[in-house]
Amino acid sequence: MKITYSMLTIILTGSLCLLVGCSAWTASEENEELPDYIPVQDYTGQGYDLPNGDKTDQIAEEHAEEIETAVVRFFKEEYKTDVEVHNMVGAEDGVSVFVESNGKPHFYSFAIVPIDTRNQEVLTDEVWSQEGQVEIAIMSSLYSWIHEEKFNRFESYLEDIVQRYPVTGVNEEANENVGGGYFMTRYFSIAAHGDELERLLEIYLNNPEESIEFYKNKLNQEQLDPNTIDITVRLYMNEDGVEPDSSLFNRIVKNIEGNAGLPLGNYAVYLFDNTIDPTRFSNTKDNALEKSDPTPIIKSP
Numbered sequence: 001m002k003i004t005y006s007m008l009t010i011i012l013t014g015s016l017c018l019l020v021g022c023s024a025w026t027a028s029e030e031n032e033e034l035p036d037y038i039p040v041q042d043y044t045g046q047g048y049d050l051p052n053g054d055k056t057d058q059i060a061e062e063h064a065e066e067i068e069t070a071v072v073r074f075f076k077e078e079y080k081t082d083v084e085v086h087n088m089v090g091a092e093d094g095v096s097v098f099v100e101s102n103g104k105p106h107f108y109s110f111a112i113v114p115i116d117t118r119n120q121e122v123l124t125d126e127v128w129s130q131e132g133q134v135e136i137a138i139m140s141s142l143y144s145w146i147h148e149e150k151f152n153r154f155e156s157y158l159e160d161i162v163q164r165y166p167v168t169g170v171n172e173e174a175n176e177n178v179g180g181g182y183f184m185t186r187y188f189s190i191a192a193h194g195d196e197l198e199r200l201l202e203i204y205l206n207n208p209e210e211s212i213e214f215y216k217n218k219l220n221q222e223q224l225d226p227n228t229i230d231i232t233v234r235l236y237m238n239e240d241g242v243e244p245d246s247s248l249f250n251r252i253v254k255n256i257e258g259n260a261g262l263p264l265g266n267y268a269v270y271l272f273d274n275t276i277d278p279t280r281f282s283n284t285k286d287n288a289l290e291k292s293d294p295t296p297i298i299k300s301p
Contacts, residue, residue, distance in 0.1 A: 055090070
């Protein structure tokens, strides 16, 4: 399937906003007691919410085992990938099921299982995924796998920043339970598409057992457009009530700009305060520091 720019934009900005709901594995009473923002260190996905999720929440809980079985089968049949189910999130007329791929290429994603609320029935034979979402997850994971050594060094750099300065990343459990998006670590994510990666995707779907060396040999780096590979760094202050540190932020941006060893891509950097909106797994406060569109950090061939 051809992934267009407009399709990618819709997926990146709107997919989870349209599909999230009250967690089928978290008590609704607990969700209602959560404040608007909580410390990022405390967030593992609790309170992820959307109106009308409560209509399907209880049904999903009662049918959790068959939902899980149906979603695992869906990813295996449609995307030739074994996945582990981490969480179920009720939404209007269905439940979003958050998964993680087993082994490599590694990614997070989700599928939707429709629910007939009138008849209290889970439609496990009608599992679907948002157009392009899983495909981009696989392409992103293939790209990260091909450049695994470079991205591991990048992760180590960000981990060193976290060890040396008063900042942190998200909990891994949050990525697992409500991340649902592409290749993700505690500190950065990758969303990649484009003709060259779509060619690798087709190879993967025909034979998911190919080795990393095979993909390295198949990828033509000269054909990649950095604007089709979004790499987003998100860090948070680790103390409550502390504004994002502009000096540290500028240092990180400068280091990334000067790092010639990073893979090709469009790099964005964000530094937030200590809080996160539990209903959206995000921080949209005005005090965030960012280096992103229209002037991101571009790493070209």
